[in-house]
Amino acid sequence: MRTVADIPNPNMKVTLMAWNGKYLIKLEKGDFEQTYKISEMDVNGDDGAKELLDEDFLEAAMNRFTDMRDAFVSTVRRNG
Template structure:
């Protein structure tokens, strides 16, 4: 697995990787992680993969992290009384 880039972001860790014919966009915030896989055939090299990391996409993933946290907190409360 090759690290293509660590993308600076104040809200989460964003890493672009290349592995087995795919680009992986790995986002981490606290205890939560999201990974998106894109075929190398669907983008124009490393630069094309980086272009996918636009403001709208990153904002949507940040909102998803909030939803993930809320869902996890809810299940812990339901199941740990």
């Protein structure tokens, strides 16, 4: 697996990797992680993959992290 770029972001760790004919977008915030896989054929090289990491996508991912945390806290309260 090759790390293409670490994308600076104040809210989460963003890493773009290439592996086995795919780009992997890995987003991490605390104990939670999101990974997206994109075929290398669907983007124009490393730069094309980086372009996917626009403000709207990253904002949606942050919202998803909030939903993930809320769902996990809820299940811990119900079952803990």
